[in-house]
Amino acid sequence: MNQDWYKLLPRVRNEQPLVHNITNVVVTSFTANGLLALGASPVMAYAREEVADMARLARAVVLNIGTLDHTVVDAMIIAGKSANQQGVPVIFDPVGVGSTAFRLEMARKILSEVKVSVIRGNAGEIAGLIGKTGMTRGVDALEQEAGNLVETAATCARQYRTIVAMTGKEDILTDGVTHYMVQNGHPMLTKVTGTGCLLSSVLGAFVAVEENHLLAAVSGVASYGVAAELAARKTGEKGPGHFQILFLDQLYRLSEEDLSSLGRIQKL
Ligand code: ATP
Numbered sequence: 001m002n003q004d005w006y007k008l009l010p011r012v013r014n015e016q017p018l019v020h021n022i023t024n025v026v027v028t029s030f031t032a033n034g035l036l037a038l039g040a041s042p043v044m045a046y047a048r049e050e051v052a053d054m055a056r057l058a059r060a061v062v063l064n065i066g067t068l069d070h071t072v073v074d075a076m077i078i079a080g081k082s083a084n085q086q087g088v089p090v091i092f093d094p095v096g097v098g099s100t101a102f103r104l105e106m107a108r109k110i111l112s113e114v115k116v117s118v119i120r121g122n123a124g125e126i127a128g129l130i131g132k133t134g135m136t137r138g139v140d141a142l143e144q145e146a147g148n149l150v151e152t153a154a155t156c157a158r159q160y161r162t163i164v165a166m167t168g169k170e171d172i173l174t175d176g177v178t179h180y181m182v183q184n185g186h187p188m189l190t191k192v193t194g195t196g197c198l199l200s201s202v203l204g205a206f207v208a209v210e211e212n213h214l215l216a217a218v219s220g221v222a223s224y225g226v227a228a229e230l231a232a233r234k235t236g237e238k239g240p241g242h243f244q245i246l247f248l249d250q251l252y253r254l255s256e257e258d259l260s261s262l263g264r265i266q267k268l
C-alpha cells in the first residue's frame with residue numbers, strides 16, 4: 001500500500017486514545033491488557049445510565065456481541081447512537097453471528113440503529129451478516145473457498161456501508177470497492193480465546209488516530225499479525241499459554257522497522 005501504514009502505530013502510542021469497549025465476559029481482561037500493551041487506553045462500561053457519556057468521552061467505541069443479552073444490546077445501541085452524534089467511530093464485532101437466530105437478529109438491530117465504521121469478524125460471521133448461514137461452529141469460522149471470501153466481505157461492506165475486516169488465515173479488508181489482503185498472522189492466534197475480539201478493539205485504537213478508516217483497518221490488522229509472528233518465534237516449543245503472554249509483550253515492543261520489514265499487504 002502506498003501510504004505509510006506502519007506510521008499509525010506510533011500515533012496510537014503518542015495519542016493513547018481512549019477506547020470504550022462493550023464486550024463479552026470471556027475476553028474483558030485480555031482486551032484491556034492488549035490495548036494497554038499497544039499504547040491505547042481501555043475502558044469497559046456497560047450500564048445504560050452511563051454508556052452515552054462514556055462513548056462521548058472516547059475516541060472509539062467497540063461493540064462486541066460475544067455474550068449478548070437484551071440489556072447489553074440496549075446499552076450498545078445507546079452508546080453507538082451517542083458515538084454517532086459526536087462523530088466518534090464505532091467498531092462492531094459480530095461474534096457468533098450465523099450460529100444462532102438471536103445473534104443475527106440482535107446484530108441486524110444494532111446495525112440498523114448505529115452507523116458503524118468497521119465490522120471485524122471471521123469469515124463465517126461476515127457471511128452470516130449477509131444471510132449466508134452454516135459457516136460457523138459456535139464462535140469459530142469453518143473453512144471457505146478463498147475466491148468467495150472477497151465477494152462475501154465486499155457484499156457485506158456495501159450492504160452496511162462500512163469497512164469490513166474479515167479475518168482468518170488471510171485477512172480481507174474492503175470498503176466494498178477497494179480490497180486489500182493481509183497475509184500476516186500465525187495459527188497460534190487460533191489457540192488463544194479472544195484474539196479476534198482484541199483485534200476488533202485494536203482497530204478501535206487505529207481508527208481513532210486515522211480518518212481514512214480503510215487505511216487504519218489495514219494497518220491495524222497487519223501490525224497485529226506481525227506481532228503474532230514475532231511472538232510465535234519466541235514461543236518455540238512452548239504452547240498457547242506462553243504465546244498469549246509473549247504476544248502481549250510483542251504488542252508493547254513492536255517497532256516501525258518490524259512492521260515495514262515483515263508486513264505483507266497486497267491490493268487486490
Ligand atoms: P475464530 O473464532 O474463527 O478464530 P476470531 O474472531 O478469533 O475468529 P480470527 O479470524 O481468528 O478471529 O482473527 C484473529 C487474528 O488471528 C487475526 O489477526 C487473523 O489474521 C489471525 N489468524 C486467524 N487464523 C489464522 C491462521 N490460520 N493463520 C494465521 N493467522 C490467523
Ligand code: TZP
Binds near residue numbers: 027067196
Ligand atoms: N464464547 C463467547 S464469546 C467468546 C467465546 C469463546 C470469545 C470469542 O473470542 P474470539 O476473539 O472470537 O476468539
Ligand code: MG
Binds near residue numbers: 190196
Ligand atoms: Mg481466532
Ligand code: MG
Binds near residue numbers: 095096122139196197
Ligand atoms: Mg471472534
